[in-house]
Amino acid sequence: MHELIVSPYMGRFVMVKPGRKEGGTMPAYLYRELAETAPTSPCPDWLVKAARQAWHTELEGRPLAPAVLVRDDPGLGYGRASWELNLGCNYDCEHCYLGIKDFAGLELPERVRVLHTLRDAGVLWLQLTGGEPMVDRLFTETYAAAYDLGMMLTVLSNGSRLFLPKVLDLLTERRPDRVTLSVYGATEESYDGLTRRKGAYRLFKKGLDAGHEAGLPLSLSMIVTRHNAHEVPMMRHIAERIGAPMEEYTNMVPTIYGGDETLPTQSAEHLRRRKPFTGCNAGHTFFHVNPFGRASICKVGRDPAVDLLAEGVEGLSRLGAIADSLLLRQGGCTGCGLQGTCGTCMPLVQLYRKAEAPLATYCQHREKEESV
Known part of the structure; x- marks a missing residue:
């Protein structure tokens, strides 16, 4: 079972340990080195030092797998x-x-x-x-x-x-x-x-x-x-x-x-x-x-x-195009001058509308009216 995970993440390359908050990033060339290293090869010195310093995890003399799980880079942007x-x-x-x-x-x-x-x-x-x-x-x-x-x-x-x-x-x-x-x-x-x-x-x-x-x-x-x-x-x-x-x-x-x-x-x-x-x-x-x-x-x-x-x-x-269409202001919100201060995303607004909730529960219109 792996102790550390090396993975692409949001345009970076990170090393993390399950159950621990500490983690770090690495340059792309070091990620590629690990991705191209045979699983039975010993962990490189720089990885041994990093794991020891971050988590007191000892990798010296150990093969890369199963201690370190190196994930592929799909290049899709999801994290x-x-x-x-x-x-x-x-x-x-x-x-x-x-x-x-x-x-x-x-x-x-x-x-x-x-x-x-x-x-x-x-x-x-x-x-x-x-x-x-x-x-x-x-x-x-x-x-x-x-x-x-x-x-x-x-x-x-x-x-x-x-x-x-x-x-x-x-x-x-x-x-x-x-x-x-x-x-x-x-x-x-x-x-x-x-x-x-x-x-x-x-x-x-x-x-x-x-x-x-x-x-x-x-x-x-x-x-x-x-x-x-x-x-x-x-x-x-x-x-x-x-x-x-x-x-x-x-x-x-x-x-x-x-x-x-x-x-x-x-x-x-x-x-x-x-x-x-x-x-x-x-x-x-x-x-x-x-x-x-x-x-x-x-x-x-x-x-x-x-x-x-x-x-x-x-x-x-x-999904990206779906998100862009759902998050656009629509219906009674289209052209609203209070959009810059609105605290409710459009999908949530739609649920409030279905529920026929009072406007004040999800919109600032009532506050504007009360200030007049």
Whole structure:
């Protein structure tokens, strides 16, 4: 099993180690040297010194493979992707933007084909999500296959299955870049109430403690709603206790189908003004894949999509044009004089419109009217 990954990434050549934040770049001629080195040849001196200095990893006298996995250069420009393994979940959170919790997805051979396509597209960092990815019946096999292909893996989870030996042993042996656990409350009453699952808080705590004790690279994602807003300081303390970074998410959005059932969970006092949207690289340097292998520009702008099983890497060449068309202001936003201050991307605007959400939840028009 590899200890280091050498890979093209966004026009550069990088060397990274799974489970560690430290990394570095190298000139193209050194990457080519490694790419042309026979797997049985000893690691070159410069690589031995770099690995020792960055990670205290000893490569002296060892053959290049399997210690170092050298990935090919596809020249496509993609570096990151996210993949919903399954929309199913063992929780039933009111705020969930996925809406219908459907336990359906690809079988393992098709998943492996998708992973090869992602690798061949240049994806180095892959986020595995759901639904809840760890309740997916093929999670461990999919994770192991992605890791063995030389991807730095992030798992987004509610933590309720992290303590299981099969899962914990896998993540300990094949270390992820990060495991991000969602935090839905700081007490059993609040947490179980928001997830609508009795015992959910107990499972979260058990998974969190198991991951921390195993030394996994954990981060936390605090979801603030009207049900748990009073526990924000206590939720922050959970992260402080284990020394993990925490992101805070406060703005509720419609479901991916344009449903409005998630919006009433918003904590009004925690509604955060978005920064002006000035564009993003969705569809150009990263993309999203749904449970059936269809690639879209992101988790919000899901249509049109590219069927990776049918079109492979070649189909991804269409994503850039799809992204450019989806991100253009349209409908009631066309010609709007407030576009320079708008904080909502157009695919998200479309979901708010489908949900018939109040204009003020995604647009600054009301603020302008109130200032007149």
